[in-house]
Amino acid sequence: MNEAAQRIWHPIASSTDLPFRHTYHGQLLGREFAVWRADDGYVNVWENRCLHRGVRLSIGINDGTELKCQYHGWRYANRTAGCTYIPAHPADAPARTICNQTYPAIERYGLIWSAEAPVGELAYIEVLSGSAVFPLRGIAVNAPAKLVMQKLVTYQFQPSGQIKGQTATSQLLSSSDDSCHLAATDGAHSTTAVFFVQPVDAGRSVIRGVLAETPADDLKRPVLYHHNQLLTALREQVEQEFSTLPQPAPFAPVIAPPSAPTLPDIDFDSPSPRGRSAPLRVQVSKKWMTALDIAAFDLVSITGQLPTYQPGAHIDVHMPNGLIRQYSLTNGPGETDKYTIAVKREAASGGGSLCMHGQVREGDVLAISEPRNNFPLRRDAIQTVFVAGGIGITPLLAMSRTLHHSGLPQTLHYFTQSRDHIAFPEILGTMAATVQHHLNLSPEETAGQLRGILESYKPAMHLYVCGPGPMLEATRKIADDLGWPEPAVHFEYFKNTNEIDDSSQFEINLARSAMTLQVAAGKTILETLRENGIELPSSCEQGACGTCVVDILEGEPEHHDVFLSDGEKQSGKRLMTCVSRAKSNRLVLDI
Amino acid sequence: MTLHPKISRCADPQLVNDWHSVADMATLATKRIHQTRLLGVPVRLEVHTNRQPTAQRMDLGIAIDSVEKYGFLWLCLGTPQRPPPEIPEARETDRHCVTGGSIALNVSGLRTVENFLDMGHFPFIHTDWLGVEPHTEVPPYKVEITAENEVLATECTFFQPVASPTAKGGFMVEYVYRILRPYTVCLYKSNPVQTSRMDSIYLFVQPVDEENCVAHPFLCYLKDGIDAPTVRWFMQLIFAQDKPILENQLPKRLPLDPRAETPIRADASSICYRRWLRDQNISYGAIPSAI
Ligand SMILES: [Fe+2]
Secondary structure: OOHHHHOOOEEEEEHHHOOOOOEEEEEEOOEEEEEEEOOOOOEEEEEOOOOOOOEOHHHOEEOOOEEEOOOOOOEEEOOOOEEEEOOOOOOOOOOOOOEOOEEOOEEEOOEEEEOOOOOOOOOOOHHHOOOOOEEOOOEEEOOOHHHHHHHHOOOOOOOHHHOOOOOOEEEEEEEOOOEEEEEEEEOOEEEEEEEEEEEEEOOEEEEEEEEOOOOOHHHHHHHHHHHHHHHHHHHHHHHHHHHOOOOOOOOOOOOOOOOOOOOOOOOOOOOOOOOOOOOEEEEEEEEEEEEOOEEEEEEEEOOOOOOOOOOOOEEEEEOOOOOEEEEEOOOOOOOOOOEEEEEEOOOOOOOHHHHHHHHOOOOOEEEEOOOEOOOOOOOOOOEEEEEEEHHHHHHHHHHHHHHHHHOOOEEEEEEEOOHHHOOOHHHHHHOHHHEEEEEOOOHHHHHHHHHHHOOOOOOOEEEEEEOOHHHHHHHHHHHHHOOOOHHHEEEEOOOOOOOOOOOOOEEEEEOOOOEEEEEOOOOOHHHHHHHOOOOOOOOOOOOOOOOOEEEEEEOOEEOOOOOOOHHHHHHOOEEEOOOOEEOOOEEEEOO | OOOOOOOOOOOOHHHHOOOEEEEEHHHOOOOOEEEEEEOOEEEEEEEOOOOOEEEEEOOOOEEEEEEEEOOEEEEEOOOOOOOOOOOHHHHOOOEEEEEOOOEEEOOOHHHHHHHHOOOOOHHHHOEOOOEOOOOOOOOOOEEEEOOOOOEEEEEEEEEEOOOOOOOOOOEEEEEEEEEEEOOEEEEEEEOOOOOOOEEEEEEEEEEEEOOEEEEEEEEEEEOOOOOHHHHHHHHHHHHHHHHHHHOOEOOOOEEOOOOOOOOOHHHHHHHHHHHHHHHOOOOOOEEOOOO
């Protein structure tokens, strides 16, 4: 019934309704919105419901980067409205499908504009094209927009320069269903005003006026007062008239069900795109040397909004030379206008880092995968300890920034060769109290430091480690010696340096697809599946990132990865299909 | 008398022919006329000099069944098929068995029952009382539908900084949740003093209409170390924290379609409750499922 009106841009708030970290309740044609401005200035207009239990997000908490629902603390990211954290399950990364409905927002003339299903751009208004427009206070009216508009075209007011006068004449310059242009003239003084009517619901509206010129400072208050008084009188008149008419039923906007996983799939397994796809196209908007031998890249989307990420997430970058490499996102919470990655130059690498350093330039377009998070951050620790070695800072930087923004207790220990090797010093400088630098230490000295850092484990503490293999091994060993339980130690390897013996051959039984396949010597499970038309999500394909994990229903695996913890390997419940094999003749997999 | 267009009469025979608590007897003065609504029907209550209650449907002008139990007045609009719920521990003399202060909520009573089952909101809504950040994890628990056709959630645990008015310091509290009838729920909670016994809280929810309810709590706390006013005070504190959140749920009725909202593992009891309502065709206060 409102379809035509839903296509038209309307003002839903005044810019002044969105002060620092406030959440505003907006409404248009019966549809409620949660409207909030992030610290980076972006105005979010969202369906006013938490996807979990339907609690209004307009009573949620705007932390400047994310909106947090009051009821269960679910967090939704700036711009994307994707869920980034579910406190009831701190160890799990929320499925990417948990994403709230967003509506477009434009801030213009001191007003926030939106529409349920806008067609075309918000038209520019000639008389308001100057930079000195002056928005009036919104006046809420308990009457339908059409009735308000009928009265508004006859609105009589004084020009700002002659605000105390009484002899102005107002002229209607133009009008439409939702706005009218008026000019008031008194002698030599003249003021042009545009009035918009926001249809809140069937019987409710807001008058939002904008003057083409800002009055002189000493006249601002008298001008606001003048219009407040006159518009209030107009409101009373319209409401009086409306009260004698039949009252319309409120609009009933359709609340669309979320596209979230349906029962019984209430687990967190994200339905990732199959295979090693790279559906996103990004442009390198900035490339700079953030440290000696470390190049940083800002990637902005040229194919629409970048998807939601969580701290610990990585992307696959498909390079011009055909290689595919994984890089962690270093972004803080709500930094959804770009992805920032860092690449260390490794002369001995397979060419990925050399390509990123040498070939890729600002302005270049790269294909990347959606972010995947196999290294999720718990936010329920009483103390979080981060141990980063060299380029291993990247996922931990995103994590540390997240905890820092929420004021959660943490320390980031950053081991580097020298000051010149510290990546993102400008960001680390903003959270100096949580960062401890350890420079130019030998392996023995590093171990000594780590023993100090890890000496007093208490329940509900968590350790996150990322760095070169030997340092990671040492950290895990020391944590184990000092009583850290395995579930409290989280790690991510850059690469798998294990020698993999792939000479075995075995049978795999796919329980869900009811298929039996032979894995030949020299072939991986992943390759065998792919050859038979079954595409599992995968990323690094060398047993480091954890993307291609599957559950084992029967049989004994032979692990070759560096993703699973020792306990997980012993339990034999999951394996990485890209490297791991079978000790038994047969594996039954949950595929 | 006209009804609000959104508020229909109840067409669920299980609810029409069942007992519903409508008032704390202590709030009903003798020889006065009181009014309330039950399942959308306006009802007139009277307590006579002998404290015997009578009740009348104002729409039809006929007398309906009423009974006093657990300190509450119970009504049945139709023909009762069974007595009000049986509460064995209400007879144990070492317990304070008290009414907890009735509270009106502008939301479906089914949403109120679901909130009562929910541990995940403790750190956010009952901060420093039933939970506190960062201890937000809801560990796995078991849910089943029993032979008596009740929803039963067992092995529920949650970290609480103040588990009850007598508890000092934080610890993992154990709960059992039980949904006896569509609008009746209770929880059992480990007693901080006599750790082998449990306190219980029953919630008799009066469906005023589809989008309004009154929650009538009935508390059976072991007397050890706590007095009755403190028990009531704690209940009222907790409910006052829930009310503004519940009244901001959209839609106000409980959607039974599993796709309408986004359940997670921690919501296993609510998933079971919604399915159980759907399977016995409870529609009053609900948005029926298309599947
Ligand atoms: Fe609660």
